Amino acid sequence: MSHVFPRHTKAQLPTAVAGDGCYLIDADGKRYFDGSGGAAVSCLGHSDADVIKAVQDQVGKLAFAHTSFLTSDPAEELADLLIANAPGDLDRVYFVSGGSEATESAIKLARQYYLEKGETERRHVIARRQSYHGNTLGALAAGGNEWRRTQFAPLLIDISHIAPCYEYAERPEDETPYDYGQRVANELEAEILRLGPETVMAFMAEPVVGATSGAVPPVEGYFKRVREICDQYGVLLILDEVMCGMGRTGHLFACDADDVAPDILCIAKGLGAGYQPIGAMLCSKQIYQAIEAGSGFFQHGHTYIGHPVATAAALAVVRGMLDRGLVKRSGEMGEKLQAALVERFGQHPHVGDIRGRGLFRGIELVADRETKTPFASSLGLAKKVKKAAFEAGLICYPMSGTRDGVNGDHILLAPPFIITDEQITEVVDKLELAIGKSLPS
Ligand code: PMP
Numbered sequence: 001m002s003h004v005f006p007r008h009t010k011a012q013l014p015t016a017v018a019g020d021g022c023y024l025i026d027a028d029g030k031r032y033f034d035g036s037g038g039a040a041v042s043c044l045g046h047s048d049a050d051v052i053k054a055v056q057d058q059v060g061k062l063a064f065a066h067t068s069f070l071t072s073d074p075a076e077e078l079a080d081l082l083i084a085n086a087p088g089d090l091d092r093v094y095f096v097s098g099g100s101e102a103t104e105s106a107i108k109l110a111r112q113y114y115l116e117k118g119e120t121e122r123r124h125v126i127a128r129r130q131s132y133h134g135n136t137l138g139a140l141a142a143g144g145n146e147w148r149r150t151q152f153a154p155l156l157i158d159i160s161h162i163a164p165c166y167e168y169a170e171r172p173e174d175e176t177p178y179d180y181g182q183r184v185a186n187e188l189e190a191e192i193l194r195l196g197p198e199t200v201m202a203f204m205a206e207p208v209v210g211a212t213s214g215a216v217p218p219v220e221g222y223f224k225r226v227r228e229i230c231d232q233y234g235v236l237l238i239l240d241e242v243m244c245g246m247g248r249t250g251h252l253f254a255c256d257a258d259d260v261a262p263d264i265l266c267i268a269k270g271l272g273a274g275y276q277p278i279g280a281m282l283c284s285k286q287i288y289q290a291i292e293a294g295s296g297f298f299q300h301g302h303t304y305i306g307h308p309v310a311t312a313a314a315l316a317v318v319r320g321m322l323d324r325g326l327v328k329r330s331g332e333m334g335e336k337l338q339a340a341l342v343e344r345f346g347q348h349p350h351v352g353d354i355r356g357r358g359l360f361r362g363i364e365l366v367a368d369r370e371t372k373t374p375f376a377s378s379l380g381l382a383k384k385v386k387k388a389a390f391e392a393g394l395i396c397y398p399m400s401g402t403r404d405g406v407n408g409d410h411i412l413l414a415p416p417f418i419i420t421d422e423q424i425t426e427v428v429d430k431l432e433l434a435i436g437k438s439l440p441s
């Protein structure tokens with residue numbers, strides 16, 4: 001009997017024993033194509049020799065040094081590399097151990113920034129209905145997904161949620177994509193005015209929405225308008241690129257495609273690529289200088305921040321991505337994946353939308369293509385697709401729909417950047433089989 005506490009207590013999970021490129025292998029020798037990189041984590045596949053060596057070398061040299069006392073070479077080098085490639089005036093990197101710690105840290109940094117500046121009234125965060133920012137209490141409060149929040153609602157800080165930018169599901173036919181984007185961005189301004197501009201400290205959003213809706217990119221001009229509004233009211237823009245960052249969309253940082261730079265940028269998942277748990281929060285010079293000139297101390301920390309082995313792994317991951325052209329490859333293979341999905345499912349009566357950027361793709365399943373009506377959530381369609389795909393040897397990331405904050409069933413694909421043309425065909429073949437098996441007859 002297992003003593004591991006799994007998330008799904010009734011699930012009987014096979015045991016993973018090895019990784020080989022894009023595949024995971026279980027104890028019976030069955031191979032699974034990792035079509036979602038776990039949850040957009042394994043961007044370099046499961047057996048990257050350079051990253052493995054970097055981890056082995058670092059653990060042999062220096063396993064741990066607490067950052068209250070010492071810094072380390074890999075942490076310094078990784079921070080330099082990230083900042084050299086980061087948008088805007090992002091200038092400092094605060095390392096953490098995962099995505100929730102990154103978004104949680106961002107909320108606390110925003111608050112401390114305004115305290116240092118004497119704007120003590122600023123305490124409100126605004127986020128979006130269709131979003132996920134992590135599972136710790138602050139991060140969970142920021143996320144707008146009702147299903148994840150409901151049972152913990154009494155414990156959550158008060159964060160208001162405005163409309164997402166979800167063109168497929170929410171743009172009326174008689175509105176242009178641009179106008180739609182401007183209109184939903186302007187909800188931010190309305191909410192800032194409702195709360196009182198002097199009380200709002202930050203707006204948090206995912207550039208390309210991941211877990212709650214399946215790789216939904218913004219329409220053109222949306223984030224530019226958001227940035228304008230934030231600047232006008234002195235509200236910090238926090239972009240959560242925990243899932244969509246680190247090359248996943250064909251850009252090292254997803255916001256590069258929107259030509260918008262945040263004040264705080266959160267990354268995780270692809271940063272450690274699964275070789276080590278690591279996340280990071282990048283902040284602007286202005287924020288860092290306010291802390292430096294003020295108390296000189298960020299009142300927030302974790303034991304494992306800047307962990308030498310985790311940062312050594314991430315350094316090898318980011319170097320690998322940049323030196324081997326894998327970010328570009330993510331963009332190119334992503335276009336091929338999109339084309340293959342459109343070719344196979346473009347006319348499918350129950351596929352409403354195929355979307356995304358780079359190797360971050362989503363397929364939305366609908367009962368009726370014309371009306372975009374989702375399937376009844378009682379069908380548990382996404383769960384069925386997940387199971388059928390897994391049986392066929394494909395790991396993908398479906399989410400079930402019609403719960404508040406999740407518009408229908410979608411399947412998220414986020415394969416490793418080393419995926420080949422043949423493997424794209426393998427993914428699409430297996431997905432077709434899984435969808436076929438799962439749809440109601
Ligand atoms: N933000 C986003 C956008 C995410 O997708 C996730 C994880 N799915 C998180 C935050 C939380 O990251 P973690 O699970 O590493 O805490």
